[in-house]
Amino acid sequence: MSGLLPKALTEVIDELGHLPGVGARTAERYAYYLLRARPTIANKLASSLEKLHTDVKSCPVTFALIDASQEVSPLYSNPGRDKTLIAVVEEPLDIVALERTGQYHGTYHVLGGALSPIDGVGPEQLHIPELIERIKNDNVQELIIATNASVEGESTALFLQKYIRDENIEIKMSRLARGIPVGVDLEYADQITLGHALEGRRIL
Amino acid sequence: MSGLLPKALTEVIDELGHLPGVGARTAERYAYYLLRARPTIANKLASSLEKLHTDVKSCPVTFALIDASQEVSPLYSNPGRDKTLIAVVEEPLDIVALERTGQYHGTYHVLGGALSPIDGVGPEQLHIPELIERIKNDNVQELIIATNASVEGESTALFLQKYIRDENIEIKMSRLARGIPVGVDLEYADQITLGHALEGRRIL
Numbered sequence: 001m002s003g004l005l006p007k008a009l010t011e012v013i014d015e016l017g018h019l020p021g022v023g024a025r026t027a028e029r030y031a032y033y034l035l036r037a038r039p040t041i042a043n044k045l046a047s048s049l050e051k052l053h054t055d056v057k058s059c060p061v062t063f064a065l066i067d068a069s070q071e072v073s074p075l076y077s078n079p080g081r082d083k084t085l086i087a088v089v090e091e092p093l094d095i096v097a098l099e100r101t102g103q104y105h106g107t108y109h110v111l112g113g114a115l116s117p118i119d120g121v122g123p124e125q126l127h128i129p130e131l132i133e134r135i136k137n138d139n140v141q142e143l144i145i146a147t148n149a150s151v152e153g154e155s156t157a158l159f160l161q162k163y164i165r166d167e168n169i170e171i172k173m174s175r176l177a178r179g180i181p182v183g184v185d186l187e188y189a190d191q192i193t194l195g196h197a198l199e200g201r202r203i204l
Numbered sequence: 205m206s207g208l209l210p211k212a213l214t215e216v217i218d219e220l221g222h223l224p225g226v227g228a229r230t231a232e233r234y235a236y237y238l239l240r241a242r243p244t245i246a247n248k249l250a251s252s253l254e255k256l257h258t259d260v261k262s263c264p265v266t267f268a269l270i271d272a273s274q275e276v277s278p279l280y281s282n283p284g285r286d287k288t289l290i291a292v293v294e295e296p297l298d299i300v301a302l303e304r305t306g307q308y309h310g311t312y313h314v315l316g317g318a319l320s321p322i323d324g325v326g327p328e329q330l331h332i333p334e335l336i337e338r339i340k341n342d343n344v345q346e347l348i349i350a351t352n353a354s355v356e357g358e359s360t361a362l363f364l365q366k367y368i369r370d371e372n373i374e375i376k377m378s379r380l381a382r383g384i385p386v387g388v389d390l391e392y393a394d395q396i397t398l399g400h401a402l403e404g405r406r407i408l
Contacts, residue, residue, distance in 0.1 A: 005269060005300060006260045006261075006270055006272075006274075008255045008259035008260045008272075009256065011252040011255070012252045012256050015245075015252045028297055028300075030224065035256055041219075041222050042256050046249075046251070046253035046254045047250070049238065049250035050247065050250045051212045051215070052213065052235070052239055052243075052246050055211065065213060067210045067212070070210075074207070092236070093232055
């Protein structure tokens with residue numbers, strides 16, 4: 001269909017089509033919206049994208065995303081955070097989810113993914129050696145293994161647990177509780193979740 | 205949650221959040237994808253967005269979208285297109301949909317929307333005077349009113365039909381056929397569509 005739409009519009013459609021889950025129709029809708037909206041909307045998006053890779057880097061200690069101008073993550077350097085408690089997560093955005101609870105005052109460690117033989121992700125692709133080093137340097141007392149509740153997340157948690165035991169590190173390790181999410185009716189809960197909820201029931 | 209993510213990433217998330225139907229979570233997913241992907245992906249999207257408004261304009265005759273360097277739409281200037289046949293559509297992207305059929309060799313006229321009192325769109329917001337002028341200048345024989353099969357599209361079609369009759373213009377006017385879409389089971393077709401399909405049935 002090249003030639004039907006102006007070249008500049010086709011280019012925006014093609015580039016938006018790279019976004020995850022965005023097909024040709026959605027990309028067309030986004031591009032057409034940007035064309036009809038005030039030019040500042042497209043231009044501000046453009047200039048924000050130009051700074052994305054130059055102004056963001058990984059924290060060398062926690063592997064959280066930080067400003068290029070920062071040395072380490074403020075969630076690590078902040079003296080109010082308990083450095084002897086680490087929540088181990090798969091991706092940087094998981095930190096945002098945990099911070100939203102407002103209930104966690106430890107630090108974080110981003111693995112950079114989860115074990116997935118199909119995608120070619122083995123332990124050597126994850127930031128495990130750096131975690132071991134932190135455990136030793138910061139005299140860490142507890143590790144909350146907060147990987148996802150997926151097959152990959154579970155196997156990563158198991159691997160990590162075994163790896164740390166094999167290194168003869170004495171440390172408390174925990175996993176996030178599994179159970180019925182808030183607002184979900186029992187009849188709609190899947191059997192595995194319900195099984196976990198039964199197993200982890202709390203005495204009143 | 206400001207301060208949790210690097211400023212440059214937050215900015216991209218905010219700007220992507222302007223896209224239609226994109227909430228905070230989707231914008232986060234898009235922005236994080238762009239950050240993890242090669243920088244060229246974000247940079248090419250940025251430069252395509254910068255050219256969007258400068259390099260695209262509306263055809264002054266058909267109101268299709270054209271390159272800023274073009275005078276009129278190639279779908280109008282092309283001598284292979286029948287100028288005495290006009291398909292009237294709501295939006296420029298509708299042209300792409302009709303062209304995909306490969307069965308249409310007339311020209312197009314983009315109204316620039318549909319009548320919608322709720323959204324404050326009256327006849328004066330649509331390119332109707334320019335359509336009347338074209339009908340006269342190009343000695344147009346048939347008008348295919350190809351507005352959407354929505355309430356707004358239907359009322360726009362009715363309005364246009366009445367408007368042209370009131371102007372005492374002798375011209376054949378038609379609407380696209382309504383019926384069962386290809387691949388759809390009868391049991392899943394809604395009653396209005398099925399009603400149209402019965403009414404418009406073809407003798408074999």
